[in-house]
Amino acid sequence: MNAPIQAVAALMREVAEKTILPRYQSLAASEIVEKAHDDVVTIADRESEVMLAEGLARILPEAAIVGEEAAHADGAVMDLRGADLCWIVDPLDGTNNFARGKPPFGMIIALAAGGETQAGWLWDPLNERLCHAEIGKGAFIDGTRITARPTGEDRPVAAISTVFLNEEQRREVQRNVAPHFRLVDIPRCAAEQYPRLALGVNDVSVFNRTLAWDHAAGVLWLNEAGGRAARLDGSPYRPDQDGTGLLAAASPALWDRLAACIP
Incomplete structure (x- = not known):
């Protein structure tokens, strides 16, 4: 399948600029909620997920959507992961860091078909770095194909x-x-x-x-x-x-x- 690489990348950038970056280092205490031990959610997570879900539904209306916060609210959402076509969304990864006003944090989206990941996007809003891949077509950073390299240290x-x-x-x-x-x-x-x-x-x-x-x-x-x-x-x-x-x-x-x- 041909994943909508550029459309998803543009959506992630837009949502980050509207819901995440404006709240970085400016969250009120009331905008941070502990949902489990050592695990918080913020207003930025929730607003980002809503906007991403709306945008992804426009890109591929036939795809189910599994968002982290939606699944936290309703465990039945997890059953959609094996759908014929499914978006899997982390609207704000590294929320604990974000809530403390420090990097790193990012956004993650995957597109799966029948339970197998077909494409993936990792967006770093602070550094404007996009990592993306499509199955069988290589991995890219900001459009340049990359090959993984070890550190080269004696002790890995x-x-x-x-x-x-x-x-x-x-x-x-x-x-x-x-x-x-x-x-x-x-x-x-x-x-x-x-x-x-x-x-x-x-x-x-x-x-x-x-x-x-x-x-x-x-x-x-x-x-x-x-x-x-x-x-x-x-x-x-x-x-x-x-x-x-x-x-x-x-x-x-x-x-x-x-x-x-x-x-």
């Missing part, structure tokens, strides 16, 4: 999210991964983490939570760039399937090296 750099791990899982990371990789902090923003894996900043990442709006676009983009992102057992990531655990790396060899450390 591992950005591992421990936010949603229990204490035993954190100890396993220290015991099994730390001896072989240099551990660094994560940005708490998938729209930033996936580019870091392709641009020589990080070599590998481990994600515990694998929600479709966080990962569908980034997994496709990294794989199209020549890196590898897959479930812990090596099976493909599908946005229509639930589960935990996802490994991502700048190259298949680095993915294998990390997988060997995960019990």
